[in-house]
Amino acid sequence: MSTNQRQATGQGLSNGMLEDNYPRNMWWVAARGDEVGEKPLARWLLEKPVVLYRLKDGTPVALDDRCPHRWAPLSAGRVVDDLLICPYHGIEFGSDGRCTRIPTQDTIPDSMRVRSYPLVESGAFVWIWMGDPEKIPACDPPVDMSYTADPNWSVVLGYYEVAVNWVLIRENVLDLTHIAYLHSKTFKQDDWASVPEVSMDGDTVTYRQDFDLGPLSPLFCHAMGFSETKSVKREQEGRMPSLAVSFSDWNVHDPEAQPGVRADFLMRGCHIVTPSQRGKTHYFWGAAFDIPNISTELCERTRASVTEAFDEDKALLEQLYAQVSMDPCGVDYPEIGRLGDTAGVRVRQVLQRKLAAEDRSLSG
């Protein structure tokens, strides 16, 4: 039994969580669009220092955040006429990373350039490609996030830097059975008592689960106009179209809706993770309702209550990660699966395939 269960839940698939365990040849989210402006933004992405800024025509730009002359952080400089000027000796760079001016001399060596990274903006987010540019055509495009800028939706966004390996967050958000335990005082959605149905289509992992009539979590009921005691039907569907982002759809049906009154609502959660420095992860989250013009007050109430719940994840995962990092036995410790881990195990399978395609693998 125990051997079967190990196989069923993917034991033997390591999480590699103390290592460099992220694929490079894929699109990751670099920033929210509203973070990128004329003032350069410094950000560690995939263990590289990157500077992000925006041209006058609105195009976002990402360059290596290190001047090739004497390695000053370009993000400490400023943008003038679409050129990024090094704060140290005034060397200027265009959005393609090529040097356009070296003060005190007329010639510019070809080698005076920094790497420029392809970006794609979709909805509220800016995606970056930091791997081999030749692999772009053969790989999945960035995930469409246009709904986050669609006026038919009301969108609440948030951000954390979490001091853990990104896989810990990725597995956390794909297995909601933890809500009944870790979030018993915030989500108050204690009906996650059985294992969801999990399927895969290519590298897309999906889970779904139906719930009987019952109250909806106070995190989301108010924005939909329900009281905390109102009974509704619920279908939960999660989908991870990329290791970089997963969605968590809360499809809610009001069985008592009057004829002609809207009975069905959707809250689409999104969970975006991007490796930052070793042991740190950018975590962007969204809670979007398919309801236009939810009031600022209700949006802020949603933000506050979601933040309270996600603070619980951050605290637990950071304590977990710090403890494993400081423990001499590290990842050399049993890891025993449950039936409910299937989605997380699929994540590891996708991850290992992608790393293998880059001739890398996970140990530990």
Added chain:
Amino acid sequence: MSTNQRQATGQGLSNGMLEDNYPRNMWWVAARGDEVGEKPLARWLLEKPVVLYRLKDGTPVALDDRCPHRWAPLSAGRVVDDLLICPYHGIEFGSDGRCTRIPTQDTIPDSMRVRSYPLVESGAFVWIWMGDPEKIPACDPPVDMSYTADPNWSVVLGYYEVAVNWVLIRENVLDLTHIAYLHSKTFKQDDWASVPEVSMDGDTVTYRQDFDLGPLSPLFCHAMGFSETKSVKREQEGRMPSLAVSFSDWNVHDPEAQPGVRADFLMRGCHIVTPSQRGKTHYFWGAAFDIPNISTELCERTRASVTEAFDEDKALLEQLYAQVSMDPCGVDYPEIGRLGDTAGVRVRQVLQRKLAAEDRSLSG
């Protein structure tokens, strides 16, 4: 001369103070009993994260503080009906470390268990065995600390986490010639000017020394009812029955005591050290008088003055350890003995014997 002295004082016996230099097959103190209750206590012991709690019947329990499912710290969970519940997915464990329930499934793999550590409570302290359980019968039992809970004694206890290797504290408390220097303003017991007599019996190291009539340190005279100028006789005896604990007995005799009035008093210091994380040590200390019912006020006065003195040890040893740790030459530096180091050298001999018995040794 210098070669002889080196031999006499045990040069060549390394302290190994930047290494993992603690025996595993022995009892160490995990906590004071009053620290362990129904609420789980997280503590690093011998470089392992351990969770401690107490059953309803009062039995203390120690388990690995890492859930074998996804490695969450169990100490962040809670105890319900003597079961420790993981904060993340609600998996439950009994005091033997075996899993008793996995929410969302009916079967429990045998492998879903954590290590449970043997504990023994003696007086105010809880001892733990973290080595090979089969070695327990052949090794010394925990040191009897029952006097610390005996109503015929008045006991003051204290605790420090000290950022040093445990050997530095162990040697510090077995050589009181430093009192005249490091503690000249607190202990004010400047008559420690010669070398004590040191002996060994098995692994027990003992020192003793007699002192002529003179005032008793203000740290202890008040609890015994003496003024700071009152002259008394004193015999000091130290005893280390285990690397984990040593005692420092201050036997005081009042030569002017009236007939029928008590003339002899004992202050028994205890110094308990337990390795925590690398470079950190739990240091529990006690000052116990063989006098019942010393007033709370006098006990608090003793605590304050002992703390002031031990703060001096902590500050010096932490500065010493930090400096050696940051110095590229590390432990590759001369270490020259004094005649007064004999007890400390005996400690290293005991330590090296114990490590050799575990097929380990010290370098550095």
Added chain:
Amino acid sequence: MSTNQRQATGQGLSNGMLEDNYPRNMWWVAARGDEVGEKPLARWLLEKPVVLYRLKDGTPVALDDRCPHRWAPLSAGRVVDDLLICPYHGIEFGSDGRCTRIPTQDTIPDSMRVRSYPLVESGAFVWIWMGDPEKIPACDPPVDMSYTADPNWSVVLGYYEVAVNWVLIRENVLDLTHIAYLHSKTFKQDDWASVPEVSMDGDTVTYRQDFDLGPLSPLFCHAMGFSETKSVKREQEGRMPSLAVSFSDWNVHDPEAQPGVRADFLMRGCHIVTPSQRGKTHYFWGAAFDIPNISTELCERTRASVTEAFDEDKALLEQLYAQVSMDPCGVDYPEIGRLGDTAGVRVRQVLQRKLAAEDRSLSG
């Protein structure tokens, strides 16, 4: 072109900035003389903990800051009758590092001694030799700093501990083309738009440059008695007689000076760097005017404005260094030269010669 330029600017000469890249067989500045007194001063120099103090006759002393008995920091002790007393067990040392007393015993092993380092005091600074003492006669003596104590000069001194490798500061102060960019709001000396003339004589690197009539930086004009708009002529000459110190002479000429009134002034900057712990550098700076008795108010104004400007260097270099240190690619990154880097490249050549003479070299 790019290949030629690389050669012209010394590419291929590594900075080795994440390594131990300082020569040992040379004089470095240990402290300002006024920092060294009867109270022991703890200071990391060339990655060693050193204690500095002064004898009654004024002689400065430098010893290893680690007691050879049990490694306590001697700097936590005190000096009595020219003897440094260990804070832990009271062992006493003379200025030659030899032990003169061990409390509790009559004999003193020859080996109970610490290393004593040769010191030379010159002007406001104390130089130390931490290399092989036999190499002293064959090496350059300490640089004469006597002008810093000459009453014909008015001297302003400052100090920073900077969290960077010392070479970053050394190159920074030998290439003032960065003033127009990094210090545009403080120095306001934007005429550094061309490349200076650089020459070498032995290991001494020199640059010089003439400037047309124009206002003098507000950092220095006030102490010379000029307004911020007054036009003067300027010759800048920099000189690095040792890797430990460089000078920056601002020779100022007032073309409108009345006959019989002083027309020529000098501000001599000095930039002293000494490696501290790995990744940290002591940076002593001086701004000295060849004008006696400049008022305290004007000196303080100079100090404040120079500090404001040098804060900009510290902030940028520390951000640069931290970023390179945290970047997995480290120093494995292009470093492309400008024509203006010549003085800095000469520094690297001197450094590599000195390291080669010690059978060491730079990588990275």
